[in-house]
Amino acid sequence: MKRVLSVLLVMGIIFGFSGCSKDKGRLLYNVNLEKYVTLGEYKNIEVDTSSDEFKEYYDAVIEQDVEDNNFYVKKTDGKVEKDDVANIDYVGKKDGVAFDGGTAQGYDLEIGSGSFIEGFEDGLIGVQIGSTVDLNLTFPENYGNEELNGAKVVFTVKVNYVKTEEKRKPEDYYKDLDFKSVEEYNADVKQRAIEMFVYNKVIESSKINEYPQEDIDYLTNATLDSYKVALENNYNATLEEYLQSMGQTEEQFKESLVSEQIKPAMEQNMVLYAILDKENISVTKDEINKEIDKMVDYIEAFSVSKGFAVKKTPFEKLTVAFIWIGGWVLCMAVAFLGLSSRYLPIFLLAAGFVVY
Numbered sequence: 001m002k003r004v005l006s007v008l009l010v011m012g013i014i015f016g017f018s019g020c021s022k023d024k025g026r027l028l029y030n031v032n033l034e035k036y037v038t039l040g041e042y043k044n045i046e047v048d049t050s051s052d053e054f055k056e057y058y059d060a061v062i063e064q065d066v067e068d069n070n071f072y073v074k075k076t077d078g079k080v081e082k083d084d085v086a087n088i089d090y091v092g093k094k095d096g097v098a099f100d101g102g103t104a105q106g107y108d109l110e111i112g113s114g115s116f117i118e119g120f121e122d123g124l125i126g127v128q129i130g131s132t133v134d135l136n137l138t139f140p141e142n143y144g145n146e147e148l149n150g151a152k153v154v155f156t157v158k159v160n161y162v163k164t165e166e167k168r169k170p171e172d173y174y175k176d177l178d179f180k181s182v183e184e185y186n187a188d189v190k191q192r193a194i195e196m197f198v199y200n201k202v203i204e205s206s207k208i209n210e211y212p213q214e215d216i217d218y219l220t221n222a223t224l225d226s227y228k229v230a231l232e233n234n235y236n237a238t239l240e241e242y243l244q245s246m247g248q249t250e251e252q253f254k255e256s257l258v259s260e261q262i263k264p265a266m267e268q269n270m271v272l273y274a275i276l277d278k279e280n281i282s283v284t285k286d287e288i289n290k291e292i293d294k295m296v297d298y299i300e301a302f303s304v305s306k307g308f309a310v311k312k313t314p315f316e317k318l319t320v321a322f323i324w325i326g327g328w329v330l331c332m333a334v335a336f337l338g339l340s341s342r343y344l345p346i347f348l349l350a351a352g353f354v355v356y
Helices: 007-014 052-069 170-177 182-205 213-235 239-246 250-279 285-305 314-324 329-335 341-351
Strands: 072-075 085-094 097-110 132-138 152-167
Touching: 052 170, 052 182, 097 152, 170 182, 182 250, 213 239, 213 250, 239 250
Parallel strands: none
Antiparallel strands: 072 152, 085 097, 085 152, 132 152
16 A cells, blocks of 8 residues: 555644534634744745755655565574564463453564563574464563463464664565555655655744643543543553553643643644635545545554454544554544545645745
């Protein structure tokens, strides 16, 4: 499947439109944004595709493709060593029965990182790449899951390959992205780089005067709710337990959410929606719903390929999707009824940017 725009662009466009009933038809940013945003130049932006600055954007798009699709040269012989990044499939069983959260495929694990329970990573050192081993391990008594606290388990692990730091070249992977030629892929990279260049110039030249407090409160509460749902469904834990393990109060957690996640996302989207309002650009609910379906289908296919459980109800599928595009789970699910990345070209066209 050909990549659409980068996650950054997706996040920048989709956040905030809604089919709800307020006067602008949005759940978020349903205010006169001229008060909150001073727009910079967003029309007739020149893009010199031969410049060193543009080359940085072009290279960044390729870098993101490599990272997103794991396009690194794979080591398929030899043995696993400490500090290797091993791509593994694993199934964890307790009393011969697979337990929730103990199965994955194509997982990249840095050996020695301490990401898994004691003995898991050490047990893979010296294992022949391509082989399968059983690791007899014991979960910590205070693991945080009643079913697994102190439990004796067996992990069956297959080492698929060791990931090297050597990147594959576009001519080696363009077919994996369903392009017919490397030239077609390069043209697509150039277009995405242009879009990112213009997008960043618009954001950088604009200024946020203040943030609508109603939107901050809404997004904060929605994000907290998303954490609660995710923790309960995936770890059988409460938000209070999670915050206790992190050494934070709920108020401290809220403050960090607002400063590190919510406001930065709002800044980008307030600028974009100020432009959309000024240019009178809108979409229909049918167009919105089609884009939701595309995003969910894409994320669902990716999740299945990686061995992750995918929920089947529409809301749960959306929740899974939003976990993968930045951790915004519920608050993005609620706000998602809006523009998707495919509408960025409309914005760019309205802005009348110049490429040479």
